[in-house]
Amino acid sequence: MQLGLIGLGKMGGFMAERIRLGGHQVVGFDFNAEAVSKLAASGNVGASSLEDMVSKLQAPRAVWMMVPSGNPVDETIAKLEKLLSPGDIIIDGGNSNYKDTQRRHKEVSAKGFAYVDCGTSGGVWGLKEGYSMMIGGDKEPVEHLRPIWEALAPAPDKGWGHVGPSGAGHFVKMVHNGIEYGMMQAYAEGFSIFQAKEELNLNLPQISRIWQYGSVVRSWLLDLTADALEKNPTLEGLEAYVVDSGEGRWTVFEAIDLNVSAPVITESLIRRIRSREQNNFTDRMLAIQRNAFGGHAVKKD
Template identity: 50%
Template sequence: MSNKSIGIVGLGRMGANMARRLHRKDLEVTVYNRHTEKATDLAKETGMHAAKSLEALVQALPSPRVIWLMLPAGEATQSHIDSILPLLSRGDILINGANAFYEDSVAQSQKVEAAGVHYIDAGVSGGVWGLQEGYALMVGGSQDAITQVTPFLEALAPGADRGWLHCGPVGSGHFVKMVHNGIEYGMMQALAEGFAILQGKSEFGLDLAKVAEMWRYGSVVRSWLLDLTADTLAKDQVLADIAPVVADSGEGLWTAQTALALNIPAPVITLALQMRWASQGRDDYAAKLLAMMRNQFGGHAVQKED
């Protein structure tokens, strides 16, 4: 009989909605969050169980326990693993759903597996739409561990037979997710640049929302990112209130670094990452120096800051 009980640690935008989706699929979910009111509020909303401590969470789950961490990568995830590992028993399963660097996950798994606890690294994509549409899940770990958590993967994914993949051993899940996010950087950059060019040809008076909507059908560039772009432009084509700053999660950098280490050219992903850095003001000094060079050799005017 497969396990139907799972614990979710971390109730941010992803974790809370993953818990909701699992609960809606008639699985038994116990939730914990460092700020316990988040867990309590979610339990009141859904009827699932809220634990007030990691100890209570572990005690509430039947063996073998399945605990899914949906926390920021790095210290937040590591500190929770350090706290929860001594509470677990041999055969329990710990899933790291953070956007973690795959080599860190491999190293992390060694300590967990040494304690007799299965470790699974899970790359999770779907964002705020995951509750409704399902999550794309890229998981790494032993076949035995994956088999035990398959009911949860099937419930979270868009379908039991699609949208999730056992990629290989520990580390492979986060590796595939890392490359997925690198591709995402490039696709987003290409769409943004294309629409900027369309918007710049002002004499044609193009309706960008209609262009985007038309491209959604039959076009080779149709995609979910285009769907989201079309929705944005239908609401606001000017974007006057939006600051031109794009954050980066780190996964694009890891993808570019891995490509360099493997001697695989990845110019689109790398340049898309650098454009995000540029939007964060990291090219301001270089741009100022370029302006001064033009002034020095050609006498070109330099614009002053207001």
């Protein structure tokens, strides 16, 4: 089976290679010519433009977008609509907001194209481990793409599934990432407690390795944490600045809209935001309030 792939960054490149290893062909385009050349050298097919990519695909065409959420997705769809034919499939494999996905599905379907959303997890490890894919959209195009799902997944019958109608794939991936925020925060807080207990001289890499086997808190995330601590146990040279790509925020907003209590995910998001504040004004306000009502000492620059 052929697949057009737009976006050959690290994850897109690894996905293309896994699809090739699964016996299928990727025709890929990226504005980075070096990435296109690398794709072609690996045995897939490089394209110099969207027009070139579409011309090399056999009908019915399937084009997978790995582009940033928001306007880049809409802009790419607008370009593809001029090149594709009715019955062709557009797949959004990025982290789009599910409400945008539902809108796009409606707009694209009215023009005769199929639209599938695939929440994709696995990152740079997907080439080796396989990708977890949460798929939304109409049944027929999702089933047509089964060979691609099976090639990308950890196993043909594991790690992927059609979870619901349009938007469902991105909705499930959104909550997946919200849960990830909470798990990461819990690990970070636990190891911070270990680090603070100086009198015990705890070996953080050793503890993380112990937990990898038999413990109820073992996970792939713990495996990655253990590897990171092994390389840099004191986190030397790292700034306490954590970004978020949006999914955690969307999960919190959705929880509020649905009247669902989600304090762990919410607090983990707040902690990420707080990590970016220089000379935190909130904490300075707390200090001056304590000084005002109780005469408690404050530290000054």
